[in-house]
Amino acid sequence: MRLVDVIGPVMIGPSSSHTAGAARLGDLARRIWQRPVSRIVIYLRGSFAATYRGHGTDLALLGGLVGILPDDPLIPESFRVARNNGVTWEFSTEAVDGAHPNSARFLFSDNSGNEMQITGCSTGG
Numbered sequence: 001m002r003l004v005d006v007i008g009p010v011m012i013g014p015s016s017s018h019t020a021g022a023a024r025l026g027d028l029a030r031r032i033w034q035r036p037v038s039r040i041v042i043y044l045r046g047s048f049a050a051t052y053r054g055h056g057t058d059l060a061l062l063g064g065l066v067g068i069l070p071d072d073p074l075i076p077e078s079f080r081v082a083r084n085n086g087v088t089w090e091f092s093t094e095a096v097d098g099a100h101p102n103s104a105r106f107l108f109s110d111n112s113g114n115e116m117q118i119t120g121c122s123t124g125g
Contacts, residue, residue, distance in 0.1 A: 019060040021102070021122030022048070023075060026064020029106045029118045037065050039109045041090045046101030048122075049093035058091055061104060065089075 030037055042061055044052050052058045056075070063078035064070075066085055074081060082089060094105070100121035109115045 019056045019075065020070040022057045022060035022104075023064040023068065023070040025104065025120045025122050026061040026106075027067065027069065028064070029108075029120060030065050030067065032118055033106075033108045033116055035108075035110055035114070037085075037087050037108065038111060039088050040065060041092060041107040043092050043094045043105040043107070045094055045096055045099045045103045045105070048102050048104055049095075052091065062087075062089055065106075 040062075042058075044057070048057050052061075059075055059078040060070070062082050063072070063075045066078065066082050066087060068074050068078060068081065096103075100123075102123070103119065103121035105117060105119040107115065107117050
């Protein structure tokens with residue numbers, strides 16, 4: 001057993017699935033998009049949709065989308081960092097039967113008319 005199995009990942013909290021895992025999910029979506037993030041709509045599902053403001057899921061997802069990692073103390077400043085990088089964003093919620101409770105759908109778009117959707121879930125940090 002490793003120490004991280006006992007005490008958990010190094011992260012900005014309060015939740016490994018709603019913050020650390022969400023930041024990783026945003027970072028992975030950004031890397032799949034392979035372009036600078038300029039406009040993003042994030043559709044939250046299940047418990048992400050119900051608690052995203054209180055658990056910091058919105059900060060973590062957006063943080064990952066602008067390259068902030070789960071253990072970076074800048075996670076609470078994600079909105080400021082995104083604005084400073086020219087990113088516009090919107091959070092919305094959606095109900096999808098059978099969706100993982102900690103899931104999000106990302107709708108990327110850029111100024112050239114390119115769009116891409118990515119859906120993922122967080123199982124924890």
